[in-house]
Structures are given as structure tokens and as C-alpha cells.
Amino acid sequence: MVMGIIFKTVNYTYQPSTPFEQKALKNISVEIPTGSYTAVIGHTGSGKSTFLQHLNGLLRPSSGEIVIGKQIITPETKNKELGELRKHVGIVFQFPEAQLFEETVLKDIAFAPKNFGKNEEEATAIARQMARQVGLKEELLLKSPFELSGGQMRRVAIAGILAMEPEILVLDEPTAGLDPKGRLEMMEMFKELKEKQNLTVILVTHQMDDVANYADNVIVLENGRLIANGSPKKIFAQPKWLIEHHLALPKAGEFAVNFEKKTGYKFETLPLTESDLASQIVKMVHGGVQNG
Amino acid sequence: MGKVLLGRYIPGSSLVHRMDSRSKLILSFFFIVIIFLANNWESYLLLFIVTITSILTARVNFSFFIKGVRPLIWLILFTVLLQIFFSSGGTVFWKWGPFTLSYYGIVNGIYVFCRFVLIIFMSTLLTLTTAPLEIADALEKLMMPLKRIKVPVYEISLMLSIALRFVPTLMDETTKIMNAQRSRGVNFGEGNIMQQIKAVVPLLVPLFVSSFNRAEDLATAMEARGYHGGEGRTKYRVHYWEIRDTLGCTFFVVVFIILLFIRQW
Ligand SMILES: Nc1ncnc2c1ncn2[C@@H]1O[C@H](COP(=O)(O)OP(=O)(O)OP(=O)(O)O)[C@@H](O)[C@H]1O
Ligand SMILES: [Mg+2]
Numbered sequence: 133m134v135m136g137i138i139f140k141t142v143n144y145t146y147q148p149s150t151p152f153e154q155k156a157l158k159n160i161s162v163e164i165p166t167g168s169y170t171a172v173i174g175h176t177g178s179g180k181s182t183f184l185q186h187l188n189g190l191l192r193p194s195s196g197e198i199v200i201g202k203q204i205i206t207p208e209t210k211n212k213e214l215g216e217l218r219k220h221v222g223i224v225f226q227f228p229e230a231q232l233f234e235e236t237v238l239k240d241i242a243f244a245p246k247n248f249g250k251n252e253e254e255a256t257a258i259a260r261q262m263a264r265q266v267g268l269k270e271e272l273l274l275k276s277p278f279e280l281s282g283g284q285m286r287r288v289a290i291a292g293i294l295a296m297e298p299e300i301l302v303l304d305e306p307t308a309g310l311d312p313k314g315r316l317e318m319m320e321m322f323k324e325l326k327e328k329q330n331l332t333v334i335l336v337t338h339q340m341d342d343v344a345n346y347a348d349n350v351i352v353l354e355n356g357r358l359i360a361n362g363s364p365k366k367i368f369a370q371p372k373w374l375i376e377h378h379l380a381l382p383k384a385g386e387f388a389v390n391f392e393k394k395t396g397y398k399f400e401t402l403p404l405t406e407s408d409l410a411s412q413i414v415k416m417v418h419g420g421v422q423n424g
Numbered sequence: 425m426g427k428v429l430l431g432r433y434i435p436g437s438s439l440v441h442r443m444d445s446r447s448k449l450i451l452s453f454f455f456i457v458i459i460f461l462a463n464n465w466e467s468y469l470l471l472f473i474v475t476i477t478s479i480l481t482a483r484v485n486f487s488f489f490i491k492g493v494r495p496l497i498w499l500i501l502f503t504v505l506l507q508i509f510f511s512s513g514g515t516v517f518w519k520w521g522p523f524t525l526s527y528y529g530i531v532n533g534i535y536v537f538c539r540f541v542l543i544i545f546m547s548t549l550l551t552l553t554t555a556p557l558e559i560a561d562a563l564e565k566l567m568m569p570l571k572r573i574k575v576p577v578y579e580i581s582l583m584l585s586i587a588l589r590f591v592p593t594l595m596d597e598t599t600k601i602m603n604a605q606r607s608r609g610v611n612f613g614e615g616n617i618m619q620q621i622k623a624v625v626p627l628l629v630p631l632f633v634s635s636f637n638r639a640e641d642l643a644t645a646m647e648a649r650g651y652h653g654g655e656g657r658t659k660y661r662v663h664y665w666e667i668r669d670t671l672g673c674t675f676f677v678v679v680f681i682i683l684l685f686i687r688q689w
Contacts, residue, residue: 151434190606212614215609215611218606218609223604225607230600230604230634231605231626233625233626243608243609248609278633296608
């Protein structure tokens with residue numbers, strides 16, 4: 133099923149018409165192509181999590197309209213109409229380990245597929261498979277999720293969403309608080325999964341390296357407004373603009389900019405990933421000095 | 425959870441906001457007690473004028489008070505209808521089985537309605553203009569005499585402050601977990617009773633777990649910073665009884681005296 137996502141001048145206000153009113157999204161119009169790996173970046177409080185919660189109708193726009201596949205979400209859409217959509221959109225929330233509740237790890241992972249109509253056996257089979265996928269050892273499956281370490285709990289929670297076999301996978305800082313190795317494993321796992329099953333992935337992150345390494349589309353939010361949308365190349369092309377908006381370059385790009393400043397060499401295009409940086413340096417060394 | 429507005433503190437700098445929380449607490453109780461002395465049009469009118477004056481002095485939007493009444497409207501209507509149909513006296517307009525619609529019934533109904541509205545407005549005013557922790561402080565100070573008869577006043581007030589402090593946190597947490605479980609296919613508030621009870625488990629278990637964790641963290645943090653019970657602790661928020669508090673109390677005493685004169689004996 134093709135599930136394109138289109139936001140049409142979406143506004144969202146928390147606690148409208150009270151003194152605590154907070155406009156969290158302002159006139160957002162954007163399209164997220166099916167099968168893309170979209171990174172959503174922006175400062176703390178810029179509205180990223182609010183944006184994500186619109187993707188399966190947990191929040192409905194205060195005004196405007198969102199189209200996801202065949203489902204149109206307007207301010208008037210009823211909760212009941214959204215069950216079908218929620219089957220197809222899996223959201224891994226910020227610190228998802230807070231959602232664990234079952235007696236065993238296996239049961240917790242099987243919870244969502246059971247809710248969405250799978251029988252006990254099918255759900256358990258999917259749960260086992262997903263546990264393997266996120267790197268949980270077999271002997272943990274019958275333990276209580278509350279006996280696990282923080283990192284293991286995170287994996288259980290993520291597996292619980294993957295078990296829904298969503299077509300759109302939404303990740304809100306899924307690796308925050310994991311160790312570097314676990315982080316890399318997770319990100320590689322998402323990438324592999326996306327390629328194998330042709331998912332649409334939407335990732336909120338503060339790690340510009342993740343944006344450069346994995347995303348092919350970037351949405352930049354600031355104070356609830358969309359201030360840029362395009363490929364990582366386009367977004368990272370103007371280091372000055374990034375600094376103005378309190379964003380950073382990926383490490384490789386940062387290195388390249390400093391390298392240009394110190395040595396006077398010029399890169400053809402600003403490298404964003406380590407491998408790109410390495411190959412450009414190799415080319416430079418072999419191709420001789422262009423500029424002294 | 426934006427609906428829970430009753431009792432939410434709205435910061436401000438009006439005279440009422442700046443009054444000592446003790447005097448506000450005492451005056452609110454005092455007012456609620458004297459409401460029951462009112463028994464004719466004049467006395468209710470007086471109390472309404474007092475309430476409106478207090479609200480105007482606090483400079484809080486009137487819509488908050490209407491919103492305070494709304495969640496209780498069914499309870500109020502039920503009580504009012506009971507009064508109207510089951511109290512009798514005066515001219516009888518209509519009678520059917522045990523129900524009578526009489527002059528006194530109608531008047532009583534209106535009085536009961538006024539009483540509810542006055543009590544709700546005044547207590548809403550207290551909680552809208554006084555931070556929860558200040559109310560807890562005021563209670564602690566006012567309960568101090570009970571210390572003599574071995575009531576654990578410090579402990580009670582600490583428990584109260586902590587509970588009040590964590591209400592908003594707990595509500596945020598509840599929203600978050602509900603959202604997470606909704607995304608996993610739970611439908612809250614739908615289906616038959618059994619389904620609804622089953623839907624509560626994935627919400628309550630994480631809430632309990634996180635509350636217990638939080639309580640443990642809080643206890644550790646308090647011990648690490650040397651908390652050793654209430655005896656001899658000084659306060660971060662120090663309150664002084666000022667002229668405005670004396671004025672406020674005088675105002676209400678005057679109201680009370682006028683009320684004594686105009687009520688029906
Ligand atoms: N439940 C809520 N009630 C009121 N305001 C809220 C609520 N949730 C978020 N906000 C406000 O909306 C704005 C956007 O919040 P949001 O959580 O979407 O930010 P974010 O970009 O995800 O930040 P972070 O990077 O810290 O996760 C913030 O100013 C926040 O204070
Ligand atoms: Mg967030």
C-alpha cells in the first residue's frame with residue numbers, strides 16, 4: 133500500500149484559549165514521500181514531537197489537514213476513524229521504555245500485533261523474530277521487562293513497535309541514552325529494515341551524523357515553523373545558515389570546513405559522511421594540489 | 425489533559441495574589457461557612473457582590489469560574505431538582521404523586537443553586553490565585569497547634585506538598601503513556617466494561633512503576649541533601665502578615681455583620 137504523507141497548512145495549539153496556550157506548530161505544509169528516510173531536526177522545543185504525534189492522529193491539527201494514504205485527518209476527525217491508520221504507522225516515542233507493562237518481554241512485544249488482530253500464535257512468532265532483530269538474547273524473552281537494563285528495555289520497546297509491521301516507522305530520538313555501539317547497531321538495524329521492507333522512516337534526532345549517514349530528506353523546524361526541507365546535501369550546504377539557526381554540521385563536514393580554512397584546499401562538494409570525506413581526500417592526494 | 429482547569433494556579437500580581445496564603449485560606453473557609461447563614465434575597469445578593477468584588481480584585485478572567493462550575497453541573501442540577509420537587513410549602517402550583525411544585529420549593533431550589541455557585545466561585549478563586557505549595561504551607565502553619573496533641577504536622581504537610589507537586593507530572597506521564605499505548609492499538613474509553621477494564625492495565629502498570637521509581641529517587645535526593653524531618657527547618661518561602669491581610673479580614677468581618685442584620689431570623 134502506498135502511504136504518502138502530506139501536511140497542508142497545519143497548525144497545532146496546546147491548551148487553546150487558556151493562559152497556558154502554546155502554539156506548537158505554525159502553518160506547516162510539507163510532503164514526506166513514500167519510501168523516504170526523513171530526518172526531522174530542530175532545537176529542543178521546536179515542535180518535533182508534536183509533529184510526530186500528528187502522523188497517527190494522536191493529535192489532530194487545530195486547523196489545516198493531513199493526508200496519509202487514504203486517510204484524511206482534519207480537526208473534526210473522530211478517534212474511532214483512526215484505528216486503521218494506527219495499524220500502519222508505528223511510533224517509537226522518546227524514552228519508549230515507559231510503555232512496558234506485560235509480565236514477560238515476549239508478551240510485551242506481542243501486545244501490539246494482538247491488538248491489531250493477529251492471533252496468539254502469530255503474534256508470538258512475530259515477537260520472537262523482532263526480539264532477534266533488535267538483538268535481544270533468547271534467555272531474556274521470558275523475564276519480566278522490569279528486570280532488564282535501560283538499554284535492553286529500550287530494545288524491547290522498539291521491538292514492540294516493529295512487531296506491528298508498520299509501513300511508516302516513526303522514531304523519536306530512538307538512540308538517546310544508548311551506548312555508542314548500541315546506537316550504531318540500532319541505526320544500522322533501522323536502515324536494513326527500511327531497505328528490506330521498503331518502509332517510510334521518519335526519524336527525529338539531534339545527531340547530525342545520523343542525518344548525513346541515513347536520511348535522504350530533511351525537515352528543519354524552528355519554533356513550530358518549517359524553515360527548510362530538502363536533501364541533506366541541500367540543508368548542509370550553507371554552514372553559515374546552520375549556525376544562525378543553532379544547528380551543526382555532521383562531524384565529517386565540520387572537519388572539512390576546518391580543513392579548508394587551515395590549508396586552503398577546496399573540496400569539490402562538502403563531504404558529509406566519513407567515507408565521502410575519506411574518498412575526497414584520497415582523490416586530492418592522488419590528483420595533486422589544485423590550489424596552494 | 426487540558427480539561428482539568430479547576431484548581432489550577434494562574435500566576436499574577438493582583439492584591440488577592442499577593443495576600444498571605446493563610447489569610448486566603450481562612451477567609452475562604454469563613455466565607456463558605458457564612459454562606460449557610462444566608463436565607464433571603466438580600467443576603468444572597470450581598471454574598472454575590474462580595475464574590476464578584478473579590479474576583480474583580482484578583483483580575484482573573486471570569487471564564488475560569490464558569491469552567492469551574494461546568495464539571496459539577498449535573499450534581500448541582502440534581503440537588504436543585506430534589507429541592508424543587510420534594511420541599512413543599514406556600515402556594516402549590518402542581519402535584520403528581522410524591523412530586524409537588526410549590527412556591528417554597530422553587531425558592532429553595534434557587535437558593536441551593538446560588539449556594540453551590542458561591543462556594544465553587546470562592547474556592548476556585550483560592551486555588552487560581554494561590555500556588556498549591558503555598559496552600560500546603562498555610563495548612564502547615566494553621567495546623568501547628570495540633571502538634572501539642574502529637575499530630576505529625578510536618579509529615580502531613582510534606583506529604584501534601586509532594587502530592588501537589590507531582591500532580592501535573594503524573595498527568596503529563598499519563599498522557600504520554602496513553603499515547604504510546606494508543607499507538608499500540610489500545611482504545612481507551614471504548615467497548616464494553618470488560619474491554620475498558622482491560623485497557624486500563626497497560627496504563628496503570630507503567631504509571632505505578634514510574635511513580636515508585638520517582639518516589640525512590642526523590643527519597644534518595646532528599647537524604648543526599650540532608651533532609652532530616654521537619655523539626656527546626658527554616659522555610660524557603662517566608663510569609664508575612666501585612667496590612668492587606670488585615671484589611672481583607674476586616675472586610676469579611678464587616679460582611680459577616682451586615683449579613684447578620686439582613687438575614688431573616
Ligand atoms: N502537553 C503539552 N502541553 C502544553 N505544551 C506542550 C505540551 N507538549 C509540548 N508542549 C510545548 O510545545 C512546544 C513543542 O514541544 P515538542 O515536545 O514538540 O518539542 P520537541 O521539538 O520534541 O523538543 P525535544 O527536542 O526537547 O524533544 C514546546 O514549547 C513545549 O513546551
Ligand atoms: Mg521531543
